[in-house]
Amino acid sequence: MTRITASLLALGLTAALPFAASAQSVSSLSYNYVEGGYAATDSDLDADGFGVNASIAFHPNFHVFGGYQNQEIDDSRVDFDQWRVGVGYNHGISPNADLVTRIAYEKFDAGRDFFGNRIDADGYSVEVGLRGALLPNLEGYAMAGYEDYGSDYDDDFYGRLGAQWRFTPNWGISGDVKFSGGDRQWFVGPRFTW
Numbered sequence: 001m002t003r004i005t006a007s008l009l010a011l012g013l014t015a016a017l018p019f020a021a022s023a024q025s026v027s028s029l030s031y032n033y034v035e036g037g038y039a040a041t042d043s044d045l046d047a048d049g050f051g052v053n054a055s056i057a058f059h060p061n062f063h064v065f066g067g068y069q070n071q072e073i074d075d076s077r078v079d080f081d082q083w084r085v086g087v088g089y090n091h092g093i094s095p096n097a098d099l100v101t102r103i104a105y106e107k108f109d110a111g112r113d114f115f116g117n118r119i120d121a122d123g124y125s126v127e128v129g130l131r132g133a134l135l136p137n138l139e140g141y142a143m144a145g146y147e148d149y150g151s152d153y154d155d156d157f158y159g160r161l162g163a164q165w166r167f168t169p170n171w172g173i174s175g176d177v178k179f180s181g182g183d184r185q186w187f188v189g190p191r192f193t194w
Contacts, residue, residue: 027090027094027095027096027097028095028096028133029090029096029097029131029133029139030193030194031055031056031057031090032056032063032193033053033054033193034053034054034191034192035052035053035174035191035192036050036051036053036189036190037174037187037188037189037190038051038188038189039069039071039185039187041071041183042183042184042186043182043183047072048072048074049079050069050070051067051068051187051189052067052068053065053067054066054067061089061090061091062087062090063090064085064086064088065084065085065086065088066084067082067083067084067085068081068084069081079110079111080108080110080111080119081110082106082107082108083105083106083107083109084105084107084125085104085105086103086104086105087103087104088100088103089102093130096133097133098130098132099128099129100128100131100141100143101126102126102128103124103125103126105122105123106125106149107120107123108120108121121149121150121152121153122149123148123149123150123153124148125147125148127144127145127158128143128144129142129144129160130142137165138163138164138165138166139163140161140163141160141161141162141163142159142161143159143160143161143162144157144159145160146158147180156181159178159179159180160176160178160179161176162174162176164191164193166193169193170193170194171190171191171192172190172191172193173188173190174188174189174190175188176188
């Protein structure tokens with residue numbers, strides 16, 4: 001996602017805020033779920049593995065969330081872990097749509113390199129976007145975000161798209177793809193919602 005695209009998305013969301021303030025503050029979307037599945041990264045060095053994510057609402061407009069992924073770089077024995085934990089605010093702009101803002105602590109750990117130096121970084125991310133029920137069994141979201149892992153690594157703007165198809169009120173399958181520069185990270189797997 002280019003900086004221009006991220007800026008335009010942020011401008012559009014800012015323009016929608018006055019309308020959101022007059023709409024209801026709580027939608028029918030659930031922020032209570034746990035999911036697990038396949039995770040992959042498409043970049044200069046491709047990798048894949050597994051991931052788990054969870055979210056728990058502790059107030060009608062606030063939720064905590066977290067995630068963990070372990071991926072192994074293709075044609076190697078090198079793997080890396082990624083953790084994410086944060087808090088989100090959701091504001092209903094219609095009975096089936098929310099404006100969502102999230103902030104998270106991020107951790108990347110690839111162990112040690114050939115010389116014994118640790119390859120890890122701590123950082124944070126912020127993102128804003130829209131989440132909504134597109135059909136009775138289909139939800140989707142679009143987020144624009146920014147992440148920073150400190151002075152040793154480049155900060156980056158990213159875009160995130162996701163969807164969930166529900167087979168029952170509690171069970172479904174979800175997917176998520178994150179676009180950051182020329183890289184893509186994606187996840188797909190079953191989700192339990194309550």
